[in-house]
Structures are given as C-alpha cells and as structure tokens.
Amino acid sequence: MKNKTRKTGLIFFPAFDWAISETHPEREERLLYTQDQVLEEGLLDLDNIREFKPGIATYEDINRAHICVPDAQSITTQSHLISAGGAITAAQKVLTKEVDNAFALVRPPGHHAMLVAHGARGFCNINIEAVMIEYIRKNFGIKKIAVVDTDCHHGDGTQDIYWNDPDVLCISMHQDGHTLYPDTGFINDFGGPNALGATINIPLPPKTSDEGFLHVLDHVILPILDDFRPEIIINSAGQDNHYSDPITDMCFSAHGYALLNEKLAPHIAVLEGGYSIEKALPYVNVGIILAMAGLDYSAVREPDYDPDKIRQSMDITRFIESESQEIILMWNDRYNMKAKIVGSAGYVRRSKSIYYDTDGIREKQMETVRVCNDCGGLVMIESAADTGKKIFAVILPGTCCPECRRNGEMFFERLSGGQYNHIYFQDREKDVFIVK
Amino acid sequence: MILGIDVGGTHTDAVLVENYQVRKKAKVLTDNSNIMASLLAASQNISLQENLKNIKRIVLSTTISTNAIVQNKIDRVGMVLLSGPGLSPATLKSSTDSFYVSGYINHRGIEIKPVIEQEIKDTGEYFRNENIQKIGIVGKFSTRNPQQELSVAKILRNNNRQFSLGHRLSGHLNFPRRIATAYLNAAIDRIYNDFVREVGLFLREIGANIPVYILKADGGTILIDQSISYPVQTIHSGPAASIMGVLATTAIKEDAVALDIGGTTTDISVFADGAPLLEASGVTINGNKTLIRGLYTKSIGVGGDSIICIKNGEILVGPLRDGPAAAFGGTYPTLTDAIIVLGMAALGNPQKAIAAIQPLAAQLKTDIISLSQSILDKAIAVITSNVRKVLSAINNQPVYTIHELLEGKTIRPQSVYVVGGPAAAMAPSVARSLGYPYHIPEHSEVTNALGAALARTTAEVTVLADTEKEVLTISEEGIFRKIPHTFSSAQAIEAGKEALKQRVLRMGASIDDLEMEVTEVQEFNMIREFYTTGKNIRAKIQIKPGLISACNIG
Ligand SMILES: [Zn+2]
Numbered sequence: 004m005k006n007k008t009r010k011t012g013l014i015f016f017p018a019f020d021w022a023i024s025e026t027h028p029e030r031e032e033r034l035l036y037t038q039d040q041v042l043e044e045g046l047l048d049l050d051n052i053r054e055f056k057p058g059i060a061t062y063e064d065i066n067r068a069h070i071c072v073p074d075a076q077s078i079t080t081q082s083h084l085i086s087a088g089g090a091i092t093a094a095q096k097v098l099t100k101e102v103d104n105a106f107a108l109v110r111p112p113g114h115h116a117m118l119v120a121h122g123a124r125g126f127c128n129i130n131i132e133a134v135m136i137e138y139i140r141k142n143f144g145i146k147k148i149a150v151v152d153t154d155c156h157h158g159d160g161t162q163d164i165y166w167n168d169p170d171v172l173c174i175s176m177h178q179d180g181h182t183l184y185p186d187t188g189f190i191n192d193f194g195g196p197n198a199l200g201a202t203i204n205i206p207l208p209p210k211t212s213d214e215g216f217l218h219v220l221d222h223v224i225l226p227i228l229d230d231f232r233p234e235i236i237i238n239s240a241g242q243d244n245h246y247s248d249p250i251t252d253m254c255f256s257a258h259g260y261a262l263l264n265e266k267l268a269p270h271i272a273v274l275e276g277g278y279s280i281e282k283a284l285p286y287v288n289v290g291i292i293l294a295m296a297g298l299d300y301s302a303v304r305e306p307d308y309d310p311d312k313i314r315q316s317m318d319i320t321r322f323i324e325s326e327s328q329e330i331i332l333m334w335n336d337r338y339n340m341k342a343k344i345v346g347s348a349g350y351v352r353r354s355k356s357i358y359y360d361t362d363g364i365r366e367k368q369m370e371t372v373r374v375c376n377d378c379g380g381l382v383m384i385e386s387a388a389d390t391g392k393k394i395f396a397v398i399l400p401g402t403c404c405p406e407c408r409r410n411g412e413m414f415f416e417r418l419s420g421g422q423y424n425h426i427y428f429q430d431r432e433k434d435v436f437i438v439k
Numbered sequence: 440m441i442l443g444i445d446v447g448g449t450h451t452d453a454v455l456v457e458n459y460q461v462r463k464k465a466k467v468l469t470d471n472s473n474i475m476a477s478l479l480a481a482s483q484n485i486s487l488q489e490n491l492k493n494i495k496r497i498v499l500s501t502t503i504s505t506n507a508i509v510q511n512k513i514d515r516v517g518m519v520l521l522s523g524p525g526l527s528p529a530t531l532k533s534s535t536d537s538f539y540v541s542g543y544i545n546h547r548g549i550e551i552k553p554v555i556e557q558e559i560k561d562t563g564e565y566f567r568n569e570n571i572q573k574i575g576i577v578g579k580f581s582t583r584n585p586q587q588e589l590s591v592a593k594i595l596r597n598n599n600r601q602f603s604l605g606h607r608l609s610g611h612l613n614f615p616r617r618i619a620t621a622y623l624n625a626a627i628d629r630i631y632n633d634f635v636r637e638v639g640l641f642l643r644e645i646g647a648n649i650p651v652y653i654l655k656a657d658g659g660t661i662l663i664d665q666s667i668s669y670p671v672q673t674i675h676s677g678p679a680a681s682i683m684g685v686l687a688t689t690a691i692k693e694d695a696v697a698l699d700i701g702g703t704t705t706d707i708s709v710f711a712d713g714a715p716l717l718e719a720s721g722v723t724i725n726g727n728k729t730l731i732r733g734l735y736t737k738s739i740g741v742g743g744d745s746i747i748c749i750k751n752g753e754i755l756v757g758p759l760r761d762g763p764a765a766a767f768g769g770t771y772p773t774l775t776d777a778i779i780v781l782g783m784a785a786l787g788n789p790q791k792a793i794a795a796i797q798p799l800a801a802q803l804k805t806d807i808i809s810l811s812q813s814i815l816d817k818a819i820a821v822i823t824s825n826v827r828k829v830l831s832a833i834n835n836q837p838v839y840t841i842h843e844l845l846e847g848k849t850i851r852p853q854s855v856y857v858v859g860g861p862a863a864a865m866a867p868s869v870a871r872s873l874g875y876p877y878h879i880p881e882h883s884e885v886t887n888a889l890g891a892a893l894a895r896t897t898a899e900v901t902v903l904a905d906t907e908k909e910v911l912t913i914s915e916e917g918i919f920r921k922i923p924h925t926f927s928s929a930q931a932i933e934a935g936k937e938a939l940k941q942r943v944l945r946m947g948a949s950i951d952d953l954e955m956e957v958t959e960v961q962e963f964n965m966i967r968e969f970y971t972t973g974k975n976i977r978a979k980i981q982i983k984p985g986l987i988s989a990c991n992i993g
Pocket residue numbers: 154155156241243275276277
C-alpha cells in the first residue's frame with residue numbers, strides 16, 4: 004500500500020426521517036444504500052476508523068456565519084442544526100487530535116446558503132461548512148482556512164459568505180454555470196476588493212471525466228493551496244459529478260473521487276450533493292472513507308464502471324488545460340489586480356439578485372465594502388425580499404482593522420429602524436451579534 | 440422442575456430449580472477429557488435420580504465452543520467468498536484455504552455478476568485434494584439475496600461436506616464479520632458435535648427422555664438437536680449464563696449495571712428496563728469480530744487474583760494473574776489478599792496474605808492496613824471508571840434519525856448487582872462511588888447454572904421488503920419470495936413475526952414465551968426521477984433475552 008494509514012473520524016447522520024418534500028431528491032432514502040455499503044464493508048470495525056454521534060449546532064453558531072431573516076430559528080429545523088452540528092463534531096475531533104481527519108456524512112447539505120438567508124435555496128437552508136468554519140475560528144484560534152468544493156454545482160453560498168475574507172480561500176470546481184444551476188462561478192469571480200484571489204472558480208465543461216478533474220487538481224488547486232498555506236483544508240464533498248448522477252452531466256467516477264481525496268488530503272470532508280443514491284453514492288463514499296483512512300481503495304468500483312464509455316473528448320482536455328493556465332496566471336497576478344479594479348474608490352458596491360429556488364423567494368441585495376489594505380474590510384448589506392422583509396446588516400471581518408471597526412460601529416449606531424424590519428451587527432472578530 | 444448445568448473449564452455446577460427456587464445445588468471439578476463423567480458427578484450430587492420424573496427440561500451452558508476457539512482446537516475450513524467491489528480482499532483476514540471467486544450481489548440484492556460453475560468446481564477439487572470437509576460460503580450482501588451462496592453449495596455438495604452459509608447465521612450487514620462467523624461455525628462443528636454426543640450418552644446413562652437445551656451467547660436457549668448446524672451461537676455461553684443468573688436471582692426491572700468479579704477479570708454488563716443489553720454488532724471472540732448475537736459484556740483485567748505491584752510509587756492492580764492468591768498458596772500478593780488483610784473476608788490463610796502484602800507496604804513506607812485499603816480503593820476506582828466509560832459509550836452510540844437523536848433512550852442505572860468472590864468486600868464502595876445502591880444476589884456460586892435453567896428461547900429475524908423488485912427477504916430463515924407491489928410495513932412485520940414464531944418454536948420455545956418486540960422498522964419511499972417507484976421496508980423483530988414465564992416452571 005502506498006499510504007500510511009490515518010485515523011479517520013466518521014460522523015454519519017443520514018436523517019432517515021427527513022425530506023424536503025415527498026418526491027424531492029433530498030429525501031429520506033438518500034444515504035440508505037451508502038449506509039448499507041459502509042456497514043456491509045465493515046468499515047466501522049477497522050481500527051483506524053471511528054464513528055461519532057453528531058452534536059447539535061446552536062443558533063449562536065449559525066449567527067456567526069449568517070444573517071438569517073428574520074432569525075436563525077425561523078429558517079432552520081432540527082435537521083439543519085444536526086447536520087451543521089455533525090460538521091462541527093468533525094472539526095472538534097480533528098482539532099483536538101482525537102483523529103487525523105474526519106468525514107461528516109450528513110444531510111441536509113449547505114453550500115448554496117448565502118450570507119444573508121431568507122429561506123432555502125438549492126436544497127440548502129444554512130451553510131454547514133461556514134457554520135463549522137466560524138466555530139473553528141472562534142474555538143481553535145485558526146486563521147487561514149481553505150475550502151475546496153468538489154460538488155458539481157458552484158458553491159455559491161460559501162463563496163458569498165467569504166467573498167470579502169482574504170483568510171478563507173474558497174475554490175470551487177463545478178459544471179459550467181452556462182449549463183447548470185446556479186448559473187454562476189466563472190473564472191472572473193475572483194473575490195471582493197480586499198480579498199482578490201481568495202475566491203477561485205474552475206468551471207468545467209459537461210462530460211468532464213476523471214482525467215479533467217485530476218488535471219485541475221494537480222495544476223490549479225494543489226499549486227494554489229501550496230501558495231496560500233492554509234492551516235486546515237476542508238472538502239465540500241459533493242458527489243453529483245458522478246457519471247450516473249440524474250441531475251448533472253459530468254463523468255467523474257468513484258475511483259476518481261477517492262484519488263482526488265487522497266491527493267487533496269483534506270482535514271475535514273463534509274458531504275454536499277449527490278443524487279445517484281444507488282449507483283454512485285455507496286461506492287463514492289466508501290472510496291472517500293478508505294482514501295481518508297489511507298487504506299487501499301483500488302477494489303472500489305461501480306458495478307457498471309467502464310472508463311472507455313465515460314472518457315472525456317480531446318476538446319474537453321484541451322479546454323481544461325488552457326483554462327487551468329489562465330487561472331494560474333490570474334492567481335499569480337492577484338496582488339496587482341486591486342489597483343486596476345478598485346482605483347481610488349473608498350467603497351465598492353455590487354448589487355445582486357438572488358432566487359431561492361427551494362422556497363420560491365426573490366431577494367435584491369446591495370453590498371457595500373470598505374476598501375482597506377489592513378483587513379478584509381467592513382461590509383454592509385441592504386437586502387429586500389419579496390416576502391416583504393427588508394433588512395440592513397453591518398459585518399466586521401474575522402480580522403478587523405481599527406478604522407473598519409470604527410466605521411462599522413458608527414454606521415450601526417446611526418442606523419435606525421424606519422424602513423428596515425431588522426438591523427444586524429455581526430462582529431466576526433469579537434464574536435458579537437446584535438439585532439435591532 | 441428444571442435442571443440447570445454449567446460446564447465450565449474448571450467446575451461443573453448443577454442446580455435443581457422449582458418454581459423459581461433453588462432446591463438443590465452442587466459443584467464438581469470438570470473433567471475436560473470426559474464431559475459425561477462431569478455431568479454424571481454433578482447430577483449425583485443433587486440426587487438427580489430421585490427427582491428425574493419431575494424434571495421438565497435440562498439446560499446446559501458450556502465453554503466448549505469458546506475453549507475450542509481460544510485454544511485453537513479447530514478444524515481446517517475451506518472458505519468460498521463472493522466479494523465483488525469494495526474493501527480490498529487483501530485488507531481482510533484470510534488463509535490459504537480461502538478463495539475469492541466471481542459472483543456479486545449488490546446492496547439491493549440484485550445479482551450483478553454470476554457465479555462461474557467451473558471456478559467453484561476447481562475450488563472443490565482443491566478441497567478434495569486437501570481433505571477439507573468443513574466449508575464456509577459467504578457472499579457480500581448475501582443477506583439481501585441468498586441465491587449465490589446456495590448455488591455454490593449446490594455445486595460443491597457431496598456426502599462428506601458440511602456447509603456454513605453466511606446468510607443463515609445472521610441477517611445483519613457486515614461482510615468481514617459474516618466471513619468470521621461462518622468460518623468459526625465450520626471450524627468448531629466437529630468438536631461441538633462430539634460434545635452433543637456426550638450429552639446424548641449422559642441422557643441414556645441416567646435414563647432420561649427430557650428435552651435438553653443449550654444456552655447461546657445472547658442468553659437464550661435452543662434445543663440441542665437444533666443447535667448442531669449452528670454451533671457458533673453457543674460461544675460466550677458462560678458470560679451469558681452469568682448475566683441470566685443475575686436476572687434469575689433478582690427482580691431487575693430497572694436500568695442497572697451488573698458486575699461479575701472473578702479471579703482474572705471483572706465483567707461489566709448493563710440492563711435496560713430489566714433486559715440485558717446485546718452487543719451492537721456481535722460478539723468478539725479471540726480477536727475475531729463476528730455477527731453472533733450476544734449479551735453485552737466488557738471485561739476488564741481486575742479480579743480477585745490480580746497481582747498487585749508498585750510502579751513509580753503507584754499501586755497497580757492486574758491485569759496480570761499467576762495462580763491463586765497468596766492466602767491460598769499463591770506466589771504473589773493479590774487483591775484477595777488485601778481484602779483478607781482488611782478482615783473483610785475470612786478466607787484462606789491470613790498469615791500468608793499479610794506476608795505477601797508486607798514487602799509492598801515497606802516499599803511504600805506505609806502499614807499493611809493502609810496499603811490494603813489503598814489496593815482495594817484502586818481496584819474499585821478502575822472498575823467504576825470503566826463502568827462510567829461503558830455507560831457513556833452506550834449512551835453515545837450513533838443513531839440515524841432525528842427522532843432518536845433528540846429523544847432516544849438513555850441508560851440511567853438505578854442499582855448495581857455484584858456477584859463473584861470479592862463481591863461482599865467490594866460492593867459497598869463500588870456503589871458509593873457510582874452513586875446508586877448495590878445488591879448481592881443469592882446462590883452466587885451457582886449463578887451460571889441457575890441462569891441457564893431459567894432462560895427462555897430467543898431469536899431475531901431481519902426483514903427486508905423491496906416492493907419495487909417485489910421481493911421479501913428474511914435471511915435467517917432463508918426466506919426469499921415474491922410479494923405484491925402493494926406490500927406494506929404492517930405486512931412485512933406480520934411476515935417477520937410469523938417467521939420468528941416458526942423459528943423459535945423449532946428451537947424449542949414454549950408457546951407461552953413468544954413475546955415479540957419490533958426493534959426496528961423503517962419504510963423508505965424509493966424515488967427515481969421524481970417518481971415513487973416502490974417502498975424499501977426494513978424491520979428487525981426479536982424475542983429478547985429473559986426468563987421463562989411462570990407456566991413453564993415445573
Ligand atoms: Zn450539487
């Protein structure tokens with residue numbers, strides 16, 4: 004065997020009594036066959052694999068990562084608190100060194116949930132990785148974190164939450180947004196004015212197979228991680244890139260997922276999407292668990308696996324090679340970009356329209372960021388949804404300079420009810436959350 | 440009346456029980472080379488012949504299977520394994536007599552790759568050449584569809600061969616454990632059947648025509664004739680008998696902990712609402728993790744004969760043991776010696792106990808009484824901290840539904856039951872440390888025999904109904920049949936209960952002891968492309984370990 008075995012924690016919470024709706028893909032049955040395969044392989048009996056019961060996240064944990072409208076209680080159910088709690092448990096077990104790495108095989112998923120959350124979008128209510136990351140920062144004093152999102156859909160929620168944070172590197176590889184929900188995640192989406200390069204998007208053409216994913220890993224993701232030097236690496240381990248997934252159009256295999264995980268060597272993996280619940284998930288999950296534990300995964304194969312049938316075209320290979328080069332050039336140029344993009348502005352604004360497909364809500368946002376060379380910058384968001392709710396939020400970054408802090412506190416002080424249902428103050432540095 | 444006999448490695452104990460009361464009890468040395476002689480000797484000591492006509496049943500607990508495995512007195516077994524994709528076979532334990540062959544059933548019970556007849560025949564040829572007659576056949580997911588295991592057995596069938604088929608030994612998932620279980624079942628087949636023959640001779644000798652039962656690892660009984668194909672179920676019969684003995688001599692109705700403090704170890708077991716807990720996955724024996732249903736016990740290396748030593752100024756109790764306590768002529772100071780020095784037990788030779796403890800006291804510059812107290816305190820601390828660990832592990836077992844996570848049962852013991860030699864000396868302090876009262880059951884010297892005598896027949900069935908495929912599987916009973924698309928959870932449970940009833944009646948259960956419990960039932964809508972295509976229904980139904988009901992007390 005190539006690898007030294009590692010101690011791997013498994014937080015398995017299939018929520019067998021929860022579904023979004025009766026025939027929704029995010030359903031009770033989703034992890035049933037994964038559980039069957041994990042049990043039948045006897046993985047939980049292996050000396051270096053330990054299963055842990057998930058904890059339950061608190062509203063306080065959620066309020067560190069989100070501005071929930073009207074509040075965290077209203078947009079979550081017990082299932083969300085447990086899946087976020089499962090991710091937190093994974094982090095605790097790794098950071099207290101009980102295990103070397105951990106996989107939170109939990110549902111419901113979270114990577115489409117954005118900073119301001121009026122409801123559920125893309126099957127997600129709250130961003131379980133972000134809730135976990137803020138928990139890690141508060142409790143373990145860790146600053147630099149990288150999230151590598153290998154779900155087939157753009158990790159737009161995680162990107163949104165860390166858009167202005169230079170200390171959290173969000174890399175998302177996904178099926179091209181021209182061909183798949185949520186229609187975003189292009190290479191020019193590169194982070195906020197004070198955090199350029201901390202958001203990396205790698206859109207891939209439909210039908211990309213193992214070769215393409217691994218090329219991007221070797222030529223884009225791993226080199227960028229080497230430069231960024233995160234203290235921990237998190238994998239948002241969506242499994243809908245699989246060739247049998249019913250709602251996407253990619254050609255990744257269980258073996259490819261395991262190899263990717265082995266090379267990426269994340270400290271924590273958190274399950275995201277993946278809806279080929281019989282043909283893919285049992286094998287992909289067993290492959291990932293074995294790879295994390297440093298065990299031989301060479302015999303993990305889908306029964307119908309045929310590499311020739313799913314191999315990507317030469318065109319795709321060429322496209323991915325050139326896109327990879329382009330992203331690396333942007334990455335190398337990231338420090339020079341600010342002047343070009345920001346110019347002499349003191350504040351930068353962007354407006355966004357967000358659609359909550361799961362809950363059918365439309366939201367309009369205006370985000371204002373203070374241009375700052377000393378921190379991620381003060382962020383202010385005005386958000387109005389067609390539910391009639393309009394809010395304003397003042398957000399101080401995880402590391403906040405005195406000038407941004409003074410400005411933020413002053414704005415919050417001056418703002419008064421009037422046109423807003425609620426005004427929020429989220430101080431990620433001092434862990435303060437106030438609503439008025 | 441019921442005759443209970445515990446054939447232990449050292450002693451054979453017998454009790455005659457009438458109306459839940461012990462009428463007679465006896466203890467003789469076991470002659471391991473002549474089990475029948477031991478059975479006869481124990482019987483004579485309880486005047487069996489006079490009572491023979493009143494005896495309704497005989498129940499045996501025996502360490503024969505456990506010892507065969509621990510002492511490696513087992514037969515060579517040929518294993519035919521149908522693995523398919525997953526964990527690499529190289530990661531699994533196997534011997535030169537194990538063959539991974541083609542054939543694969545997936546998690547739904549669908550055949551993905553067929554068995555290749557010639558490959559199996561070639562394997563059979565190897566078994567013939569090597570004169571291997573005990574054969575284990577185990578397929579991955581065979582509990583979901585037993586057809587491939589059956590067809591391999593059919594190809595290999597001949598008069599001399601004995602087969603252990605994985606799906607019949609347990610309905611639970613876990614391929615490596617299923618392999619170990621089938622392997623051990625085949626490996627002890629001969630030695631166990633020799634034992635059954637000895638019991639037959641004993642019955643003929645005493646002229647009895649009474650049903651004879653054997654105690655299984657899960658604290659339940661099975662008719663001896665029914666046990667011969669599945670001998671592996673009788674491993675850990677000893678610890679199971681001890682736990683059932685506590686149940687038989689007390690009236691546990693609550694959450695409780697039981698401690699069996701023996702010579703070498705203390706065995707911790709746990710009761711939930713008066714029922715002994717089972718191992719979550721199965722019994723582990725001699726490092727082999729199996730799927731055998733067994734009562735939960737955690738053994739820790741502290742017992743009466745544990746050697747006391749001083750390391751870096753700290754007192755250590757066990758886990759080593761080398762012969763009896765000094766007070767009984769042993770070489771080393773032991774926990775029992777400390778108890779004797781403290782005057783808490785009038786046993787053996789107190790002078791020898793003092794002489795053994797004395798040098799340790801000198802080493803620590805203290806007196807023998809203080810040291811003996813410290814030794815006892817230390818032993819109690821080790822035991823109670825392990826009890827807490829056990830409870831915490833049980834209460835933190837992962838669960839898979841929101842309902843269970845938020846409202847699942849938590850074990851909160853109300854009492855601790857203590858049996859074994861040092862019970863009287865240790866129980867009060869153990870109870871004080873744990874914070875709940877103690878009880879010392881009566882007849883503790885024959886607990887095992889009594890537990891066996893009063894145990895009822897237990898079993899479990901695992902039901903899987905897949906209405907998309909229209910198949911019902913009850914692995915333990917070999918049921919694999921067609922069902923209509925409309926099959927419901929209620930029907931699945933009904934089918935399971937019927938199968939369980941047939942199973943336990945065949946095993947020798949009384950019609951009055953069929954109290955069934957549905958331990959698990961889950962129903963999943965199977966959704967393919969946004970349409971419901973069927974239901975995946977899973978249920979487990981058991982008759983849990985407990986005492987036979989009053990109507991069966993002779
Ligand atoms: Zn997805």
